Structures are given as structure tokens and as C-alpha cells.
Amino acid sequence: MKIITDNLTHIEPLTLRFFFDKSTSSKVRQGFATFAIDWFTSQEQVDPEKWRLCEYRYQLESADEPEVVTVYCELMPEGEVEQLAKAVRLQFPQIKELRLGEPFIKNKSLDIEWIELPAREVVINKQRYLVSEFSISFSAITLGQFQKFMNNTEHQPRPDSFTRTGYTVETQLERYGDNPQVPLFGLTYDDAIAYCKWSGYRLPTDPELRSFFDHTAELSELHHEWSGINWTSTPAGTEQFVGRDGPYSPLPIDAEDSCTKPLHKDQYELMDAPVFRVIRH
Known part of the structure; x- marks a missing residue:
């Protein structure tokens, strides 16, 4: 799974957009969303001081990106994105890409705006x-x-x-x-x-x-x-x-x-x- 940096990664909460490699059912996406939230919860239980200010939630789909599960984490500790990605690779190999932040402008033309x-x-x-x-x-x-x-x-x-x-x-x-x-x-x-x-x-x-x-x-x-x-x-x-x-x-x-x-x-x-x-x- 590739980690890509998009726009506004310095803005809270951090947006993490997980892309599947092919069309998936809502049941699979829901299963992944539950897995992601459970991962955050387990990390917080292991080190509550490190995670005490964090808040996290998910969004299953959007009109623009129907095959994407979006996870939001407020004040995610440094280095934990990579740890989450490692866990996802093991459990959900069909996820091809993790994009951090918001999408850039969706203008498909190469003309200058x-x-x-x-x-x-x-x-x-x-x-x-x-x-x-x-x-x-x-x-x-x-x-x-x-x-x-x-x-x-x-x-x-x-x-x-x-x-x-x-x-x-x-x-x-x-x-x-x-x-x-x-x-x-x-x-x-x-x-x-x-x-x-x-x-x-x-x-x-x-x-x-x-x-x-x-x-x-x-x-x-x-x-x-x-x-x-x-x-x-x-x-x-x-x-x-x-x-x-x-x-x-x-x-x-x-x-x-x-x-x-x-x-x-x-x-x-x-x-x-x-x-x-x-x-x-």
C-alpha cells in the first residue's frame, strides 16, 4: 500500500483516505472502517497518555470517491500513520493506497486557472x-x-x-x-x-x-x-x-x-x- 501526501495535511483533523484496488461491497468497507476505529482504540488503551487528546471517526463513502473509506483523526501522534498503514497492509491487502489530506483541485484540464x-x-x-x-x-x-x-x-x-x-x-x-x-x-x-x-x-x-x-x-x-x-x-x-x-x-x-x-x-x-x-x- 502506497502512502501519498495530498493537500492540507497540516490542518486538524488529519484526513486519511483509503483506496481499494477494485469495486468493493459496502459490507467490506464497513468492515474496514470498524477495523480502523478498533485500531485507534487499541492504541489508546496501550498508551492512553500519548493518545489522550485524539479523536477519530470515519466516513464510508462520498459522491466524489465512492470506493474510498475516509478516516479522520484529531491530533494523531507522530509516526502513527505508518503504524496504521502497516496494520492495514496485513489485514486488507486489497487497499492499494492511503492518501493523507484533502484532494487537490479537481480541474481535469491542464489549462492554467x-x-x-x-x-x-x-x-x-x-x-x-x-x-x-x-x-x-x-x-x-x-x-x-x-x-x-x-x-x-x-x-x-x-x-x-x-x-x-x-x-x-x-x-x-x-x-x-x-x-x-x-x-x-x-x-x-x-x-x-x-x-x-x-x-x-x-x-x-x-x-x-x-x-x-x-x-x-x-x-x-x-x-x-x-x-x-x-x-x-x-x-x-x-x-x-x-x-x-x-x-x-x-x-x-x-x-x-x-x-x-x-x-x-x-x-x-x-x-x-x-x-x-x-x-x-
Whole structure:
């Protein structure tokens, strides 16, 4: 059984979506749901202090994913996802995949979804910037969108030359699955620029990206997609550029901006596996 990380895994309760490898009866799904809850209960009995704040429940099916059993766990202790997965593998080998978090946007098209932003002033560490109106991709560039670029240009991502051929996409598939709508993590600044040159778009400046994240934080009806740290075109030193983390909750106007850090243009791995959004001219 493969463990895949989807969206919003940092939000409580943690969502665990178990996928069967073929159509199953409601009786089988109910049996698995009961097994999962019994597993949580037994863990709590063994170590009540570790599990004392946890709450858990299940949902047998949804209109979007009828062959999925969803389990929710509030404040799940670290490392226990893997232990649950191990127990599931033994008792329910027909479960092929465990996806953590909520699904990403279900837009089946590889077309970029644009959001129009009005002109506004942003304040970054007490420095004021007047940002003109612009259009930005709502999601970071996805696996499918970047693969389309690679197929049309034979571009090889920079990490592939550092590690091994095919490293970038293989790592994405291993960690997040083959959903073409998932943002592609682990691209260098040069990869982002190469995509922009091919597509005719450009990277946002840091004030523009701050404006976008502030705007989305203010609109509760928008489905926020965490995407990690994003490349910007704003220099931050020799061969370095500002990376901005987001989306995030609204920041007070005079608050210290702790969502940025300088990234070397060849950064691609570890905790700062960058993504990028683009702006339409």
C-alpha cells in the first residue's frame, strides 16, 4: 500500500483516505472502517497518555470517491500513520493506497486557472510597495503542466543533472502520486525561468506574490491550496532569489513578514522543495 501526501495535511483533523484496488461491497468497507476505529482504540488503551487528546471517526463513502473509506483523526501522534498503514497492509491487502489530506483541485484540464487581482499596496517588513493589477495562476504549476512543457521542449530539470536522469518527476510520483493537477515540487529557479520563456509568462515579484497570498487569505470562499515555498523574481543576493511560503492566514499590516527566505537558484530538495506560480503579461 502506497502512502501519498495530498493537500492540507497540516490542518486538524488529519484526513486519511483509503483506496481499494477494485469495486468493493459496502459490507467490506464497513468492515474496514470498524477495523480502523478498533485500531485507534487499541492504541489508546496501550498508551492512553500519548493518545489522550485524539479523536477519530470515519466516513464510508462520498459522491466524489465512492470506493474510498475516509478516516479522520484529531491530533494523531507522530509516526502513527505508518503504524496504521502497516496494520492495514496485513489485514486488507486489497487497499492499494492511503492518501493523507484533502484532494487537490479537481480541474481535469491542464489549462492554467487565472485569478485577476486589483492594484493594492502591500507592506513587507515596514516597506510599502504599490502593486499594479495583474493576473496570476491560482495554483502553482502542476506536474501535468510541467510535463507538457518538457514534452514540447525536451527540457531536463536541473535536479536531474545533480542527482539522476528523471529524478524530479520520479520523486514527485513517489511522494504525491501521478495526479497531473498536483503542484510539482523541487524545481530550481532556472527550471521556472525555462518554463516562463516557453509559455510567455513570467515569475511574480515578491510584492506581487505577497499581494496574491494576502488577497486569497481575505476571501474565505476560495479553496486554499498550500503549495510550500514559491520562487519569485526578486533578487536576494548572489545567485539567490526570494522564496515565499504560502498561502497563509491574513497578516497584520505591521507584522514582521516571516514567510520569506533567500533561496539559491539551484535549491530543489529537502524542506524547501520549491514550486512556482506565473503571471500573465
